[in-house]
Amino acid sequence: xxxxxxxxxxxxxxxxxxxxxxxxxxxxxxxxxxxxxxxxxxxxxxxxxxxxxxxxxxxxxxxxxxxxxxxxxxxxxxxxxxxxxxxxxxxxxxxxxxxxxxxxxxxxxxxxxxxxxxxxxxxxxxxxxxxxxxxxxxxxxxxxxxxxxxxxxxxxxxxxxxxxxxxxxxxxxxxxxxxxxxx
Numbered sequence: 503x504x505x506x507x508x509x510x511x512x513x514x515x516x517x518x519x520x521x522x523x524x525x526x527x528x529x530x531x532x533x534x535x536x537x538x539x540x541x542x543x544x545x546x547x548x549x550x551x552x553x554x555x556x557x558x559x560x561x562x563x564x565x566x567x568x569x570x571x572x573x574x575x576x577x578x579x580x581x582x583x584x585x586x587x588x589x590x591x592x593x594x595x596x597x598x599x600x601x602x603x604x605x606x607x608x609x610x611x612x613x614x615x616x617x618x619x620x621x622x623x624x625x626x627x628x629x630x631x632x633x634x635x636x637x638x639x640x641x642x643x644x645x646x647x648x649x650x651x652x653x654x655x656x657x658x659x660x661x662x663x664x665x666x667x668x669x670x671x672x673x674x675x676x677x678x679x680x681x682x683x684x685x
Contacts, residue, residue, distance in 0.1 A: 525533045
């Protein structure tokens with residue numbers, strides 16, 4: 503009995519193993535292959551296509567940004583050149599203005615020196631004229647003072663030295679001269 507039972511069990515296991523090798527009448531490896539293909543198809547359809555589209559969109563976006571960056575870089579280069587050219591131009595203008603300022607400053611200085619020299623000469627002439635005028639005034643004042651002093655001294659001397667007879671004789675002499683002059 504034992505043998506029969508063991509044979510039966512072995513046959514049952516074989517049958518079960520044979521039954522286990524098939525699912526819905528399809529051999530298990532074929533079923534697994536079909537399952538794998540379906541899984542991959544679903545995976546490709548639902549994951550790979552959107553990911554490919556996302557990667558493509560990302561690539562397009564990167565290319566677009568790259569072009570924009572190149573455009574901006576070209577714009578920056580252009581602006582840099584313009585700024586450099588303007589800076590060079592401004593430096594030249596500043597140098598020209600500086601040179602013109604030096605020339606103008608020198609001419610203004612020369613003009614001021616010339617005017618100052620003229621003013622000094624004019625002031626010297628005016629001072630000489632003022633000195634000469636004051637000297638003449640001082641001489642005239644001195645003459646007047648001398649004349650006054652001389653007249654005062656002469657009057658004093660005459661009052662002391664001239665007598666009444668001398669006065670009559672001087673008056674007679676002056677009248678005679680007037681008579682001769684009127685003839």
